[in-house]
Amino acid sequence: MNAIEVRDVTKQLSHFTIQGLNFSIPKGYVTGFIGQNGSGKTTTIQLIMDVLRPNKGEIKLFDAPNRDVETKQRIGFVYDELYMYQHVTINQMRSFIKPLYDTWDDNLFNYYRREFNLPTRQKIKEFSKGMKMKTSLLFALAHDPELLIMDEPTAGLDPVFRRELIDLFHELMEDEKRTIFFSTHITSDLDRLADYIVLIDYGKIQLQQSMTELEENYHLVKGTKEQLSAIDKEAFLGVRVTNQGFSGLYQGDTQSLLLLQTDQPMVIEKPSLEDMMYLMKGKKR
Numbered sequence: 001m002n003a004i005e006v007r008d009v010t011k012q013l014s015h016f017t018i019q020g021l022n023f024s025i026p027k028g029y030v031t032g033f034i035g036q037n038g039s040g041k042t043t044t045i046q047l048i049m050d051v052l053r054p055n056k057g058e059i060k061l062f063d064a065p066n067r068d069v070e071t072k073q074r075i076g077f078v079y080d081e082l083y084m085y086q087h088v089t090i091n092q093m094r095s096f097i098k099p100l101y102d103t104w105d106d107n108l109f110n111y112y113r114r115e116f117n118l119p120t121r122q123k124i125k126e127f128s129k130g131m132k133m134k135t136s137l138l139f140a141l142a143h144d145p146e147l148l149i150m151d152e153p154t155a156g157l158d159p160v161f162r163r164e165l166i167d168l169f170h171e172l173m174e175d176e177k178r179t180i181f182f183s184t185h186i187t188s189d190l191d192r193l194a195d196y197i198v199l200i201d202y203g204k205i206q207l208q209q210s211m212t213e214l215e216e217n218y219h220l221v222k223g224t225k226e227q228l229s230a231i232d233k234e235a236f237l238g239v240r241v242t243n244q245g246f247s248g249l250y251q252g253d254t255q256s257l258l259l260l261q262t263d264q265p266m267v268i269e270k271p272s273l274e275d276m277m278y279l280m281k282g283k284k285r
């Protein structure tokens, strides 16, 4: 079963359109949602969370419409800006949020509050950016959600806590009942955590694959401009050329590249997610 299904969704904003959005997020896995600034990640997450309504298409969570109140109970939502009332303390906030969830667990709340080192006497509006993100996470985790949907949860966090958070997400995934879908610009977090990747560009899904498929199917090829002219350009998803030579994202079997008669061998490496995003924006030559 899929935890999230987005089918033919269109959303028209004043200067931006999400068009014919189709993707699904498998249950029991971690999926990273990537794309450049303004590519539509937050808008897509808001559509999934029913904060925005699509003009066309449908979104299902655990096979039920995303407007279903019971289904919303199963989801922990972490937003990149704290959407909660900020003039209260964490404990006052708890008294508002707790009644909304049947599965609310005070032990979990107290555990994560201590783990995240969040003060109980200070008002949330006085928290640092990182503390606000931790507060958002605390409230998402305290009702033991089956599906965690997070918009840039690691943004604004110091590197040590970011690593600890990735460890926590690993722990949360251990019982295999949970699903995580999160957007990020920090691709090293995805290398550590993600099973699947969804890449969005200009409001359209460019790529949805497992990390294993990505590793098997894509190669980073580097060489001289002369070598580039000898390669079938159709096999490249994108190429960047500089004075030093070229680097390209190559799809498929690299055997034919190794057979090319060139004065020096080309470099063939495993691309990072960052390489892929950068090169996919490069032109085909």
Ligand SMILES: Nc1ncnc2c1ncn2[C@@H]1O[C@H](COP(=O)(O)OP(=O)(O)OP(=O)(O)O)[C@@H](O)[C@H]1O
Pocket: 013, 014, 015, 016, 035, 036, 037, 038, 039, 040, 041, 042, 043, 044
């Ligand atoms: N409420 C809104 N009204 C009109 N346009 C909007 C609204 N919210 C977002 N947009 C536009 O939609 C586009 C996509 O924005 P979105 O926040 O979804 O991108 P993003 O991929 O999350 O970007 P970032 O990585 O910078 O957070 C942008 O051009 C933005 O200006």
